[in-house]
Amino acid sequence: MRLAASRIQLPRGAAKLSNARPSDCPCPRQFSFKHPRQFLVAYQGSPRPQLPFLYPSGQHLSNGQLLRLFSISANHKKFIKETAKLSVRYSLLIFLLTSCFSIASLGILSEQQERAFPSPHEWSLITRFRFRRGKWWQVPENNEEEGFPNWARVYSELQYALNRLENPDKDGAGLAEQEEGGILVPGVGKAGFDLTAKSEEWRQGYYEVLMGMASAAERLDGWVTDKWRRNVWAPEFVESASNPRPKAVLPGMPELPDEEHRVPAADAPETFYLKVITSKGFTTYQRLSAALGYADWLNFRKLPDSAEEMYRWALDIAIAGLPTPEPSTVIDRSTGILSSTAPKESITPNIVYAATNLATFMAGNGKVASALPVFVSLLRARLNADSVRIPALSPQKDASLVGTLISLLSEPDYPPVPPTGDEPLLRGETDRCEEAALKNYIGEILFATAGSSSTQRQQGLSWVRDGVSTSKLAQSLDPIKSNDALRKKCEQCEEVGLESWGKIMTYLAAEAREKKEGADKGGLSSLLWKISGSKGLEEDVESFEGESEGVMLRLNKLRSRMLKEEYDEMDRKFARTFVF
Template sequence: MRLSAHRIHLPRGASQPSCARTPDRTCPRQFSYRYPRQFLVAHQGSPRPQLPFLYPSGQHLSSGQLLRLFSISSNHKKFIKETAKLSVRYSILIFLITSCFSIASLGILSEQQERAFPSPHEWSLITRFRFRRGKWWQVPENNEDEGFPNWARVYSELQYALNRLEDPNKDGVGILEQEEGGVLVPGVGKAGFDVTAKSDEWRQGYYDVLMGMATAAERLEGWVTDKRRRNVWAPEFVPSPENKRPKAVLPGMPEVPDGEHREPAADAPEVFYMRIITSNGFTTYQRLSAALGYADWLSFKKSPDSAEEMYRWALDIAISGLPTSDPSIAIDHKTAILSFTAPKDAITPNIVYATTNLATFLAAQGRLTSALPILISLLRARLNAEEAPVTRQTLDLKDSSITGTLLSLLAEPDYPPVPSSGDEPLLRKQSDRCEEAALKTYIGEILFATAGSSPTQRQQGLSWVRDGVSTSKLAQSLDPMRADEALRKKCEQCEEVGLESWGKIMTYLAAEAKQKRDEAKSGGLTSLLWKVRGTEGLDKEVEDFEGEEEGVTLRLNKLRSRMLREEYADMDRKYARTFVF
């Protein structure tokens, strides 16, 4: 039986919702302020509907809403951690690979430099590295930016090596200061050290460092640098009493510092030359080379008196190494002429080297009467010297297998043999034929220049020049010359100088013969005499001189074209390589 339902009437105020807002209580649900149908009604000009969770009622976000914006889910956290781990892992891996590659490249380059410019094995690694870099920068092709040797960089590298070699706590263990070592000579510096306790290889490397720094100092004369030695400026950019209007520095280069903050980029060249000369332990040839280098520098600086004094000092150094106690039996100390009756063992390569440079200097100064006897005595000494024994070059049979190649790459290259002291008797070698050709050419030029109107002396000078050209041409066909590219090019230069002198002599003789012929045909008393004798001899003489001149010119042009082709080929081979040693 269905029960009857009775309608219950509630009070009027009871039908209101329980969550209705009152003036004292706020409702947490904001959308209850609006009619539900207004939820999808957008504001005027708004492209999206007005949803409550997109448009908060307040002007500022609450703390909960800010935390919700920066909250990261667990999956997102896991992705960030894995990405960070992979980034760190691959960054370390790339860093290790690039570091290993850089170290390997530096090692390969250093090994190539060591084989090209050997350094003493007893030096420390840093000193050898600096020495090799100083030698390497002297090659013009290795300076890609400049195209010529960066002498400031060379000087800096060798100076670092020199400081370590002269430091008793590093590579200079065993070197001693001489009694006058602490004395400072103005413009020269300290005297040399006593390096007799070091090995021959150490002394040879020390000598190479000092000579390299002297060469760099010659090129850096007048250059300045700042106290940090980061930049160098050429003399034309530096204001000085000789350069009152200096040039503006190049774009991107800092300005030249003032006088208080700049200093010379290098010491004077004589500092290093004199250190070699005054050191105890160097060979006679090493001290002689330093003295002649300093003399050449003084001659270049237009100081003939100082240069001659230095050439004489070099001759004294060479005489001090003679095996005899009486040097007068070998050479006249005043005139520097080698004695004709000197024993063969009393003539040394050092004596010949020193007197050759002195005679060349005297000839350049116009003192031909003093230079000619020295040159003749030098040629006589070379021709009378004993023949050097012919040494056959033995081919070094290297192991071409993979194991032998790897062992040869890993093994340290041997240091080259130290040059001789130069105090041994002079021997006539096939490689010295070019020196004989040069002496003959010089003698012929001096004889012809001082002949005046003497036809006999002129003919003698011309014969000497021709003989010099023939000797240089013959020397190029010898086996030692063909085996050594530098010696062969030197012989070509000797032949070029001889042909040029020969051509100038023939030009002078042809012009003089033309003048005589023209005077004979123009009239006058002289012409009457030639009419009686006939002018056919003059015409034939002019024709012979012009024909010989033309032949010499053709030979000279042919030689120069061949030398130019070889020079271009060498340049192409050099610049085709990344590094040149």
């Protein structure tokens, strides 16, 4: 039996849905009918959108995902632009500030160097800068790393200045060769220029450069460098005939270059000394100083014959500057003894300077018999010279604000050129130390050559005592007390005199003690000594020993004071940033 079917009434919206297209009918999503394990499989060619969160992170990313990873938002772009602008702005500001500070520091340092080591105003800026640096590096306290002057650096700076001074296109305009192409010196070559066209300040600065390079070359004798001149090596690291087994370089030092790449760190010192001696336009004192410097260098190198010849050449230079047409009336050229009848105005400081160095050299090489009359004639010439009192007055400075600003902004004056040395000799208070040194020399030579002559021994001892008294008196004079260099020189002269005095008294005390001990041993001679002079020998021993102890006490006291002053000065120097 068929059941009756009843019609079901649908909602009104259902009829509309029935008319819709089959494609618009809602149907379950295809992936929802797959097994859950199939969700882990990705189809690279599937046109349907994929869900990234349903796949492991090790899968490949699409191009859109890659672009989205490197995409920058608008706010981020704005932040980057502002940060870049600020970075560039502050970088330029810091660069400008540091540059200005560096330039200002260099200018202040250069100004300090100029006031400490003045240079001729007609030189160019670079030449003056190099000259000042060469002078500045000669001060030990300015070399913080080494603690002593770096002579290789000094030589390099002064060499740069010398090349500019001798270049006609730079600072050497007007510098000319001498007649007949200059003077040829064996082993050195052409030496000497005609400087008469240059000013006195230019010649003085040129002289200081040459003498500074000569001093540096003496310290660099035997040192080598490479062709780039970046490093220098001491002689103990270089194999040579006098050093067949050189030392190995220290750790951290560059290795010594090959022999074909080595060059001397400096030219020979005589190159610069002879250039001063043979140049035309230098004063007598400048040429004399160069000749004596070269002679001292030869004496240091154990070349006494060459050194004596150079000392006599220096004496000839001084004689050539005498104001008299007959130099034989002033000094004996062969012996160096000044004439006792020579007029006062004919004796010059150059003659005294050259003869003193010659006599000192002869005394140091055992020629005391030749040196003694020279010392005596020199002391006589100094004592007979006209006295002059040089007031030790410092130049008055304007202490006002305007004057201080003007002095800071204006260029310092170049110091006056030293005298030529051909003027008549004058006896000033500052020359007392030279007189004391001559007295010490005379006393030592007299005592050393006395032999058994007691009279000559007493004369030598008296000369030494007088020399010590003179140096002690000189330290109390105002011109010497106000000048530290002169005061230290007098202290050194007193130290040498006290040391000689102490040695003489020690020798006399030992000799008297031997005589007393011989008298105490017995015998006929000893009996006569006991009867006649035993008491006198004991008094002599006590007197000599007591005087020797007193002299040694004075010497130790003086040395302790000098050492304390030296330490205090070193503390003051190293406490400052720059020392001039």
